[in-house]
Amino acid sequence: MKWRDQALNSNDEKEILLLYLQRMYWVETEMEQPLEWEAKIELQGEFRDALEILSSDSDRHAMILEKWMKVLDIELPKEAPRGISKKIFDFKGESYYEIFSEIMKYEIFARDAYETIANTDENLLKEIFPEEDTRKQFLQSMNYLVTEEERHRTICAEKVGGYSTIISSPR
Numbered sequence: 001m002k003w004r005d006q007a008l009n010s011n012d013e014k015e016i017l018l019l020y021l022q023r024m025y026w027v028e029t030e031m032e033q034p035l036e037w038e039a040k041i042e043l044q045g046e047f048r049d050a051l052e053i054l055s056s057d058s059d060r061h062a063m064i065l066e067k068w069m070k071v072l073d074i075e076l077p078k079e080a081p082r083g084i085s086k087k088i089f090d091f092k093g094e095s096y097y098e099i100f101s102e103i104m105k106y107e108i109f110a111r112d113a114y115e116t117i118a119n120t121d122e123n124l125l126k127e128i129f130p131e132e133d134t135r136k137q138f139l140q141s142m143n144y145l146v147t148e149e150e151r152h153r154t155i156c157a158e159k160v161g162g163y164s165t166i167i168s169s170p171r
């Protein structure tokens, strides 16, 4: 969101950022969370600690987003925001490798999305948050979420990496 289109005014740009926040709230609550709970069910207690970290952090992330959506006076989405398809996650019969590979895609996606938000054009941010302190706090929150999602990606990568060394070893 660094680049600003001449055809769009700052209100349009603001709307795009707000929609982004609504989408990420949806991703945390309606995608990451069900994904991790489905993994917990299918893995039957295996990798319990890792999955607990991923799902409880996702709850915290949703709360952070909720806080900012309140500040910005935008509604929590009641249905999938524009551009997001409704998904049902089913890991029946899948190996932990496949499950963690799938979760990892969402962690990478979330990391990059928060990074995009953290890179919002500075002038636009000044319009949205005229107070410097609030603006700084918002950016801190978004950068914190980037770090968090990167940590989650690493957790998934460890599981996936471990499995791939086993399957690639000669029989």
Ligand SMILES: [Fe+2]
Residues within 6 Å of the ligand: 028, 032, 057, 058, 061, 110, 149
């Ligand atoms: Fe998250």
